Amino acid sequence: MTIRSSIKVQKINMEFIKVTENARPYVALIQLNRPKELNALNLQLMGEIRDTLKKLDENDEVRVVVITGNERAFAAGADIKQMAGKTAIDMLNIDQFSTWDQIRKTKKPIIAAVSGFALGGGCELAMTCDMIIASETAKFGQPEIKIGTMPGAGGTQRLTKALGKAKAMELVLTGDFLSAEDACSYGLVNRVVPVELYLEEAFRLAAKIAAMSPVGVKLAKESINRSYETHLDEGLHFERKNFYLTFASEDQKEGMNAFIEKRRPDFKGN
Numbered sequence: 001m002t003i004r005s006s007i008k009v010q011k012i013n014m015e016f017i018k019v020t021e022n023a024r025p026y027v028a029l030i031q032l033n034r035p036k037e038l039n040a041l042n043l044q045l046m047g048e049i050r051d052t053l054k055k056l057d058e059n060d061e062v063r064v065v066v067i068t069g070n071e072r073a074f075a076a077g078a079d080i081k082q083m084a085g086k087t088a089i090d091m092l093n094i095d096q097f098s099t100w101d102q103i104r105k106t107k108k109p110i111i112a113a114v115s116g117f118a119l120g121g122g123c124e125l126a127m128t129c130d131m132i133i134a135s136e137t138a139k140f141g142q143p144e145i146k147i148g149t150m151p152g153a154g155g156t157q158r159l160t161k162a163l164g165k166a167k168a169m170e171l172v173l174t175g176d177f178l179s180a181e182d183a184c185s186y187g188l189v190n191r192v193v194p195v196e197l198y199l200e201e202a203f204r205l206a207a208k209i210a211a212m213s214p215v216g217v218k219l220a221k222e223s224i225n226r227s228y229e230t231h232l233d234e235g236l237h238f239e240r241k242n243f244y245l246t247f248a249s250e251d252q253k254e255g256m257n258a259f260i261e262k263r264r265p266d267f268k269g270n
């Protein structure tokens with residue numbers, strides 16, 4: 001690989017993400033940038049990630065992508081305020097998962113550099129990436145159950161594959177968080193490093209991969225994903241329908257409104 005220290009760093013700021021096309025030689029960085037909302041993933045932010053990844057996939061100067069948040073939060077989930085009042089049919093029509101599907105189809109490897117909260121859609125976004133480098137402060141979880149819904153962007157599928165049925169069931173049904181250390185021991189993340197090093201470590205891993213044959217890397221990624229993707233497609237479809245169905249319940253309205261109003265939810269089972 002040639003050293004290109006004289007090349008100007010290409011930065012593009014969108015409304016909710018910051019993109020550096022050449023954060024390191026052949027390595028692009030996407031930083032989620034809604035810090036006050038703990039990087040809650042609204043529809044526009046997800047669209048920005050999708051459009052950026054598509055461009056980076058077509059850019060020969062990019063071989064690996066790193067996605068990160070900030071020290072406090074990778075992302076605390078899908079934007080509850082945007083979803084709270086939606087009906088099941090609204091959710092079906094919004095069809096946000098076509099965006100997630102396009103992100104999932106990115107050909108170049110994506111590394112999530114996670115510090116702080118990676119919850120709900122945030123955990124699902126990290127798991128949609130190909131590898132995860134975690135800071136020791138990272139907390140993973142699928143707490144949707146606490147707001148009257150369930151994971152919708154692959155959590156029930158990918159967490160189960162990563163952790164096994166018993167632990168995935170416990171996390172999804174209680175909403176409890178998994179520490180970085182435990183996530184690493186289960187194989188959900190590649191490694192855990194001190195908080196001041198998590199982004200550097202992600203860049204180090206990215207640089208190592210960027211020095212390999214881009215063709216080989218692309219084909220190897222595709223092949224590894226193939227090992228479970230046929231089942232994943234069906235599983236994601238099933239999960240989505242059930243996720244939409246929770247929006248037909250009073251419990252989902254109660255759970256999300258309770259979060260917004262900063263009070264405990266009173267679930268009635270209807």
Ligand code: HXC
Nearest residue numbers: 036037038040076077078079080081119120121143152153
């Ligand atoms: C919208 C959110 C948010 C979210 C945090 N905020 N998470 N807004 N959607 N997912 C906002 C808060 O309302 C608050 O804004 C600000 O960010 C800071 O959050 P606090 O709660 O004050 O911080 P803290 O007390 O430190 O608690 C952190 C937290 C908590 C434990 C992460 O914020 C939390 O429980 N968040 C929700 C986690 C969650 O349920 N995620 C799953 C979402 S559903 P204000 O304006 O009040 O100061 C989901 C479905 C995915 O992800 C499937 C579809 C893609």
